[in-house]
Amino acid sequence: MAVPRPGALIAQRQSSLGSLFFSLPSSIEEKSVLAEEDSQNQNKVQRFYETYQWSQSPSSTSTSPTYNINYRVEGNPTDPPLLLIHGFGANVNQFRFNFPLLTQAGYRVYAIDLLGFGASDKPKEEEYCIELWLDLLCDFIEDMERERKTMSKNKSTASSSESTNDNDPQWVVAGNSIGGLCALGVTARLQQTLVRGCTLFNAAGGMTSFRYEELPWILRPFLLFLQKVILSPDGYGGKFFENFKTRQNVESILLNQGVYRDTTNVNEELMEILLGPSDDDGAKEVFLKVFGGPAGPTPESFLEEIYKPVLALWGSADPWTPVDRGLHPGKNFGKYYNKKWRRSSKSESDEMNEFLSSSANMDQPSFQLHILEGAGHCPHDEVPDAIHEVMLPWLRNLDGDNPKEEERGE
Numbered sequence: 001m002a003v004p005r006p007g008a009l010i011a012q013r014q015s016s017l018g019s020l021f022f023s024l025p026s027s028i029e030e031k032s033v034l035a036e037e038d039s040q041n042q043n044k045v046q047r048f049y050e051t052y053q054w055s056q057s058p059s060s061t062s063t064s065p066t067y068n069i070n071y072r073v074e075g076n077p078t079d080p081p082l083l084l085i086h087g088f089g090a091n092v093n094q095f096r097f098n099f100p101l102l103t104q105a106g107y108r109v110y111a112i113d114l115l116g117f118g119a120s121d122k123p124k125e126e127e128y129c130i131e132l133w134l135d136l137l138c139d140f141i142e143d144m145e146r147e148r149k150t151m152s153k154n155k156s157t158a159s160s161s162e163s164t165n166d167n168d169p170q171w172v173v174a175g176n177s178i179g180g181l182c183a184l185g186v187t188a189r190l191q192q193t194l195v196r197g198c199t200l201f202n203a204a205g206g207m208t209s210f211r212y213e214e215l216p217w218i219l220r221p222f223l224l225f226l227q228k229v230i231l232s233p234d235g236y237g238g239k240f241f242e243n244f245k246t247r248q249n250v251e252s253i254l255l256n257q258g259v260y261r262d263t264t265n266v267n268e269e270l271m272e273i274l275l276g277p278s279d280d281d282g283a284k285e286v287f288l289k290v291f292g293g294p295a296g297p298t299p300e301s302f303l304e305e306i307y308k309p310v311l312a313l314w315g316s317a318d319p320w321t322p323v324d325r326g327l328h329p330g331k332n333f334g335k336y337y338n339k340k341w342r343r344s345s346k347s348e349s350d351e352m353n354e355f356l357s358s359s360a361n362m363d364q365p366s367f368q369l370h371i372l373e374g375a376g377h378c379p380h381d382e383v384p385d386a387i388h389e390v391m392l393p394w395l396r397n398l399d400g401d402n403p404k405e406e407e408r409g410e
Contacts, residue, residue, distance in 0.1 A: 051071075053066050074099050074109050079103075082102060083172070087179045092118055097384035112136075114182075119277065122280055124285040131297075137173075170194065171194050181297075191306060203321065251271060259319070309394075315374075370390050
C-alpha cells in the first residue's frame with residue numbers, strides 16, 4: 001500500500017532513486033518479474049573500486065573522522081576530467097552506460113559514491129546535508145587534480161598532448177537529481193579555480209522536497225509528523241525502511257510509476273545496483289536521517305552565483321522533478337543563471353568578465369536547457385544515447401573542438 005501524497009506541494013519529490021522511499025510495497029508477496037529474467041546474475045555487479053580517504057576540515061574544538069569514499073575512474077589520465085555525481089539512493093554504477101562513451105570521446109571520467117551511499121562509508125552519527133556532500137566533492141576534485149597534474153608532469157609527452165593551459169579550470173561536473181544540485185554547488189564554489197562547466201541530468205530542488213517556508217501552514221504539522229514519527233528510528237522509521245527496500249517494491253516503482261518511462265534498461269543489473277547497498281550497516285540510519293534532514297540550498301541560489309556554462313538535460317515525463325511545474329521547475333533555471341554577476345559591477349570579478357567576453361566561449365549560450373521527450377527521472381540511464389547526442393557536442397565546444405575527438409574519428 002502506497003503512502004499517500006500529502007498535497008501537490010509535497011508531491012514534488014526532489015531526490016533521485018532514493019525518493020522511492022516514499023512508497024511502500026503494494027504487495028509483499030508480489031512475484032518479481034525481473035527475478036525470473038536471470039536468477040543467476042546475482043552478485044555480478046562490482047561495487048568497490050578505488051578508495052579516497054576523506055575527513056572534513058576539523059573545527060577548532062574537535063577532530064573529524066576519516067571516511068572511506070568509493071570512486072570509479074576510467075580513461076586516459078591526461079584527458080580532460082569529468083566527475084559524475086549520482087542521486088539519492090543510487091551509486092557510481094548507475095552511470096554504467098555513460099562511462100564507455102565519455103571515455104571513448106576523450107575524457108577522464110570519475111564517479112563518486114557520496115558519503116552514506118553505494119560502497120562508501122555509512123556513518124550512523126553523521127548529520128547529512130547538502131553542504132556536507134559539497135565539502136566532500138570539492139575536496140575530492142582538489143585532491144584528484146593534484147594527482148592528475150603530478151601524473152601529467154611525469155609523462156614526457158604531456159606538454160604536447162594537452163590542448164589547454166595547465167592553470168585553466170579543467171573539470172566538468174555532472175549529476176542526476178540531488179547529484180545535479182550538488183554539481184551546481186560544486187560549480188559555484190570552484191568555478192574560479194577548477195570547474196569549467198556543469199551538466200544536469202534533471203536536478204532536485206533540495207536534499208528533500210520539504211522546506212517549511214515553502215509549505216502552506218496547513219501542511220506544516222504533517223511535515224513535522226513525517227520527520228519526527230514516520231522517519232524516526234524510534235518511531236516507524238525502521239519498519240518503513242525495511243518495507244521499502246524489498247525487491248518487489250523497488251521493481252514495481254521503477255516499472256510502473258514513471259521513473260523510467262522506457263523500461264528497457266530496468267533489468268537485473270539495475271536491480272542489483274540499487275538494492276545491494278541497502279543491506280549495508282548504516283543504510284537504514286542514512287536513509288532516515290536524509291529524509292528527516294534539511295532541504296538545504298535551492299538550485300536557484302547556486303545558479304545565481306554561476307557564470308560558467310551549464311547544460312540542463314531534462315526528461316519531459318519526470319514524475320518527481322518535473323521540468324515545467326512544482327516549486328523549482330527546470331524551465332525557470334535560466335532566469336536565475338548568472339544573476340549575481342549580471343547585477344555586479346565590472347570590477348567585482350575580473351576573471352568572470354574575462355570569461356564572459358571571451359569569443360571562444362560565445363559559440364553557444366552559457367545556459368542551455370534541452371528537454372528529452374518522453375524520458376523520466378534518470379535520463380542518463382534510461383536514454384543514454386539521447387544524453388550523449390547533446391552532451392558530447394557541448395563538451396567539445398568547451399574544449400575548443402578537442403583534437404582528441406578527431407583522432408578517434410568522431
